[in-house]
Amino acid sequence: MLSSVTCPLERQIPSLRIAIQEGLSNEENVCLRLEELEVLDEKRLEAQQRLECYQACISRTFNKKVRPRSFQVEDLVLVVRRPIIVTHCTKNKFVSKWDGPYVVQDDYTNGAYKLVAKDGLRIGPVNGKFLKLHHA
Known part of the structure; x- marks a missing residue:
């Protein structure tokens, strides 16, 4: 009973078991997997850019309250x-x-x-x- 139930993740990223059930050849499955890996790389880059923007925003917010202190010789x-x-x-x-x-x-x-x-x-x-x- 568990073998006939598939996870939604397996429907989005076809595994070998799903490829066999749908009748895809090995070459078609490999092509689909490579396309998914390329999309994942793009998503990672987008996530990295969002993270860097977020960190810059947090840094600006924190640095608003920092008072720079500098002293000269003989002060x-x-x-x-x-x-x-x-x-x-x-x-x-x-x-x-x-x-x-x-x-x-x-x-x-x-x-x-x-x-x-x-x-x-x-x-x-x-x-x-x-x-x-x-x-x-």
Whole structure:
């Protein structure tokens, strides 16, 4: 009983069993299979293009909220205290989350900065996302 029932997928892409049932020759079946493979390649390319468009759209949406931060040499900056520990105690409520000010000594190409404290202590490299300008 199961052998007489065929899946819809087998009707769309004829398998050897369907080809035998419909009386197709091997050459005709091979031609049909090659045509289906070519169509599949086209569908894969279309899917890849849609995926790339979708990823570009998501990237644009995400990058709208990103604020680029760049600092020049000799800028005064503050550095986030790490590790940032979130506590629910009231005694640490007014403690600053930032250390500094520090002077930017060197700017690396990947967004990192070497910092120097007023006493000459060198700090770094520090990622730019952990810095903000100090307005004196």
